[in-house]
Amino acid sequence: MDKFNRLASHPAILFLIAGAVLFILYAWLNPTHDPKTVHVSAGRIAALEKSFASVNQRVPTPEERQAFIHRYIEEEVLYREALALNLHLSDEIVRRRLVGTMEFLNESAAAYEDPSEEDLRTFWQSNRTDFIRPxxxxxxxxxxxxxxxxxxxxxxxxxxxxxxxxxxxxxxxxxxxxxxxxxxxxxxxxxxxxxxxxxxxxxxxxxxxxxxxxxxxxxxxxxxxxxxxxxMNERSFEDVREDLLAAWRQQRIKTLRIERLNNLVESYNVVVDDEARLE
Amino acid sequence: MRKITLSLWASGMLALTACDNNSTSPSGEVADSAPIQYTEQRAACADNNPNRNAYFGDLHVHTGYSMDAVAEGVRTTPWDSYAYAKGEEIDLPPYDEAGNTSSRTKIDRPLDFMAVTDHAEFMGANSICTDPNAPGYNVDTCVSFRRGSIMATMAFTNNVTTRTPTRPVDICGEDGSACLEAQAPVWAKIQQAAEDHYDRSEDCSFTTFVGYEYTGLPGGSNYHRNVIFRNADVPAAPISYVEAPFDYQLWDGLQKKCFDGVEGCDVLSIPHNSNLSNGKLLGTFYPEGRDQAAIATQRQIVEPLVEIFQHKANSECIREFPGLIGAPDEFCDFEQPRRIGDVRSIPAQTLPNGIDVPATTYPPAADCGDETGQAGMANAGCISRNDLVRGALLTGLQEEQRLGVNPLKFGFIGSTDTHLAIGGGTDEKSWPGHLGYETSLQGRLSGGFMPSNLLGNPGGLAGVWASENSRDALFDAMQRREAFGTSGPRIAPRFFGGWNYAADTCGQADMVEQGYADGVPMGSDLPPANGAEAPTFIVAASRDQTPLQRLQIIKGWISEHGESHYKVFHVAGDETGQANVDLETGALTGAGADNLCATFTDPEFDATQSAYYYLRVIENPTLRWSWAQCVALPEADRPAACENAAPKVIQEMAWTSPIWYKPEM
Structure with a gap:
């Protein structure tokens, strides 16, 4: 696990993951569109109007409406230009946000599971001291x-x-x-x-x-x-079963997060020049 | 899942109950206990006390299951949140690229009870937008949402700003079914987390409640309630503002889906932030063709409590309010950013997370009169007397005269409304903020267009006098309103009302026994006078970490012309406010009390007038979070925003539920 942690924190690996995530996101966000067409859909305009109304508590004037549509177009154009320049591959803030989102997705997907009786007993054996009643x-x-x-x-x-x-x-x-x-x-x-x-x-x-x-x-x-x-006394296995389940789940969420990341990393061909770090 | 869990419990717990041998003293005195009718399988509590214990908790807590918490980077779950309340350290956002957080937080003292109350309206949409395998993951609203921040939250909340709310159509479908489907596993997890952290053993060390927040924003006004269930018997889905855009529809829904729909189900709906509601939250609205008295009765049953204090300010009172007759009450200024005539201007600003908010100026805040207004969530729009709990209680008395039943018969609790999953984290010195982007001191102290940031505060606690720390005992106490709110500290106030208390009852070792035997506790109606001329109240409080300054009784009544009156009576402690606090060191100077106690007989009692009385306990001055956290840093390390206009000194408080007097017919 230590070895993995060192691996996981290596910038090169995180960079690879971020790149992969971005590539997928990019494909999702821009399915078959012509990169030189900006299409402002009726749904998009309605969403912008709602957003304006909830901040200002009134409907926009025609001028304001024109202005935020124009601002949206500018934003969209700048966004695409940024992608074309590969800014998303080098910008630190974009990278952090994407990596953070991916980590959260891994975690939340793991939030609910039940252990087998045997798993729970094994967990009990290694965590007995946590269940002492003061x-x-x-x-x-x-x-x-x-x-x-x-x-x-x-x-x-x-x-x-x-x-x-x-x-x-x-x-x-x-x-x-x-x-x-x-x-x-x-x-x-x-x-x-x-x-x-x-x-x-x-x-x-x-x-x-x-x-x-x-x-x-x-x-x-x-x-x-x-x-x-x-x-102070130790509680029996049956006595703490529910507490054990809770603690097991908490640990499971953390372990799964790391496991999933590990699997992802292993699916990559990783080249790290600093050999000492891999020991 | 829950049924299986419970049957396992049944066998384990019956065994435990059987070997509970109670505590027998060496002298043979057996302390009486007050047996609780349990509606669930659990061991009898070892801490049972017929004179009732003060328990402190938080019934308003958001986790990463709330969209407005996720949008600000929160990843902690209901499980983490309960662990925090029990004393474990948990993560604060932001997280770095390796998924680690640079800051963690731990409660100063564990809580006795807590409920996670994530927003019901968007449980499903939130789940879809954060699950790449979900079919709706890539729709416009989800894409906007994942960009983060307040604007992302608005992409969702836009859908509930009218009385014809929807779920985001692109995510949920025209009929909302995709989101209702996605909501089911989230609701199950919320129940499971409450189950996992509830102590069903005789230790009764920690109690959880299953709950959710009902969240409407009609016209930008706060229309929010926390729905709290007695036990694990809860409806299959929360009833949200989308299904029930009017309060009476929520109560009808709870009647149908909880009381009538699930065996053993019992529920409370606790309104909060009436201060931001422009008259909508605690006003009375009766639909055409319905029996008004029946709706008032229904409300009194489902809504016995109101949250009087939390992060987004104080809802007790405003210093001078048109139509409420009484001398100015300077303690109304405590954590109260609203005032009649204030012009609310939000400058164009960039939030700490890089999002631009446009400049907006609202007209001066006027009295709503008998109307309601809008934009309360932005701390703007008109102010109604029903936005103040003190005023709403008076409306309740008037409604009682009209209908024969009081629909606004509220007891009080406080809570936090944390969006960082840290229920009960009310310490001024270590408070890490309300929302994710407030976890830096500079972030907390600057900007903001709700009453958050500099206008926000670390929130309050819910206090309950119950015979033991089990769900049923606490829930019974909340239903009978034997509850109080604090602005954060664990002040323990007692309040009894009766007609025959002796003047020397106060401070006697058996005062509490006398209080119950010869009168009623907070939250009740005075018994019949039986010829006595005026009611007497026993008021008492013991301090937490700061000495107490004074006790006051606030009386509200309706005069014969129907006018609303209030009066603040000083009853114990230092009326002149001699104590102070050193702005640089936080050291307290001047006298304060460990305990205060007095009996008070109303000198102006008029047996023909409906009235309520509640106790307000006031601490000596201490440093407000926004200064305490700055002065703790060397001058060179203080962020620029430490220079600000917020008060540097506060006096923390507790408010007990009222005791009511109703003239005999």
Whole structure:
């Protein structure tokens, strides 16, 4: 694959591909027309009119109509002259646009496929670590708002701790915390969204069972009891089948893009003067 | 395909549900849960909370399946887009000749939920024009389209600028059948991507919705809605503006093809960018010979939410609007490029991708009155009071007096409308733009003839108070309007209304329980007064990364002469706006709050007047993207367009769904 990547990025090869694409496009765009006849069809004029109307929100005046038809003719003539001069074979912007379009076509054609059971299992074996479930916590916390002074809030929290340890009902103590008092099944990233990254990290390390704290967040102080901790664990094949399918498809789109390009390149007789690059 | 997938799920998930043992605390306290009636096969969520959690998402996301994204070089798919929302890095255009992109992007914090909403009208045409094996690949419109840019997009959108829309005839055939055929596999892929990324395990880590955007441009006005389905039971094809060029036809179509057509199907239609609609989007239109009350009822059921904020500006309000009586509200200027009397001139310009746009000058923006106008998508034409959500809610109250039912009973969400497949990427400092050609800073800061570029912003988020992160729980919450919009940050606002809340309820640890027990949450109607004199509201919010400045209640009501009124009440925090931000460093100065909370009893309550109340939460000042991204660069490296007229400082916001009061008969 590395060898291919080096090949694929070689300007000469890209040039060849671009040339081929252009040749085909040129043939499509100019089926049997006399190169010296510019035919402005009624359909073309209607399209130009629509385009004008959608920008200006009104129909063109006869003069404006004449002007954009004339502009279209000029554009068409210049376009053909450019082709006659082979500008499309040397102009960098044209080349990039064509190559880019072709790459996209290869990709989008590959977007939907199903793997065999065996393929999926093989994929599972080589990507198992991607399907680990992060550790999750369920917790209850009592919050002490620090907006009216950190010292007071901390003292209130310290005073409430023995009451909680003695079995006081959490909802009767502390202040309102809008993102919830009882949080269940949250992973570290979800806890960080609620409490900030620092406290989320501390929570993940706390023991299950006892009331602990006070700990601090951007909001103030919290007394926390970790009610349940589910350790990081690996999920079974059946458990992650749908996720695997999604990941497989994503990878498949990328692989097919490269494979198709590879096949195309192989159908060419490629001569590269710099031998060292082919090693 | 979907049926097979689901049956596999059925066996796997039943096993999982069986071993879900809930969380039991060491002291023996079992947290109550609020059981959800699932309409699909899935494990019960471990995060269930009867007091409801705040979840943040984006219900307006375009990928490479939208023609206006493809035309600007976007190649990412719905799969990529969901991966982005979950925290993975994805590509941004442009791509180089080897198909590699020089820039990739990653969300600052993962989202809880998302829907991909690609444009329905051109799914088939887009597919044909990008598939060389398709018979229509080489027709004129496809050739124009593949030249790229805004003009390429217009080659398609030209077909939906009237009330007799078509699909591009040269691509789709006279009857559109070629495109409808080509659309089927695209619609299947959109469903498959949502299925692949939905977490049906008890972790409930991420929820997806199948959806699409309904996109009409009658007279150049915005007439757009996102259609979001409850679960995987969806119609065989999207109902687009081509099939249904009037809103009531869309609702009829959804009735027929979803509610009546597919077992288990349920759907919402969420209008957006009323600010660009010249009165068309949230106006009321009743066809001859139809029962108006029946249409109003249908609308209230299918459209419980409106998108109040997104990339293409703010739809809440305009500072001074004729016919809406109330003191000037300076916060209406936030990300609001429209104003009565403005002359909109688009200079002749060359877009960053090399396309010339001709100069156009529109007449000064006037009040549409009872009419509608045109050219809203160019940020031009008349402005209707129904373009502002604040005004449309008042029209709803008037319609309710006339018909007995309120057709414009909207709760709020925000979203992005990204055309780079990056749902929820709302960070001001790292926002890479709305469209493909905006991925360079110079590109974002210059030109543009829609409210994009310098007039655009990183968009908002949809907030939902739901008992858990499953499709059914979120969808139920959206249907009951227990939702809020933000301009990007994850502010968590609570809003309850009732008649008997104690003055000291605020800030008590069990305030939320009291809120639900003795009143109603955001999005509801006040219960009967039972002799009480005036309603009391509990308003509260907790901050995200920036401290909060103030809470306000906005009240709208209809007086006895039928006039529309609004009033902004300051209810908590700093009314004088002392805090500031350093223009060079972005450092915040002055006080702000982590939490704000208050109870508010309406001092001007009149039991004979219909009214609505909603909460607006306002952050301390921060730097707007267009300055934050410039000042982050050494002065010598700043693009010329960093010198511009856009405000350098903003105050981000959240808006809760309203609570309504209706006089007793």
């Amino acid at each position: 550790a999750r916590l369920s917790l209850t916390h009592v919050y002490f708002n620090a907006d009216n002074g950190a010292e007071e809030a901390k003292a209130a929290a310290e005073a409430a701790l023995p009451q909680l340890i003695d079995g006081a009902e959490p909802r009767t103590l502390g202040d309102l915390f809008l993102r919830g008092r009882v949080l269940r099944g949250k992973n570290q990233s979800q806890l960080a969204d609620i409490f900030g990254t620092t406290l989320a990290q501390e929570l993940m390390a706390m023991d299950v069972g006892p009331w602990l704290g006070p700990v601090t967040s951007v909001f103030g102080f919290h007394l926390v009891r970790i009610d349940k901790r589910v350790e």
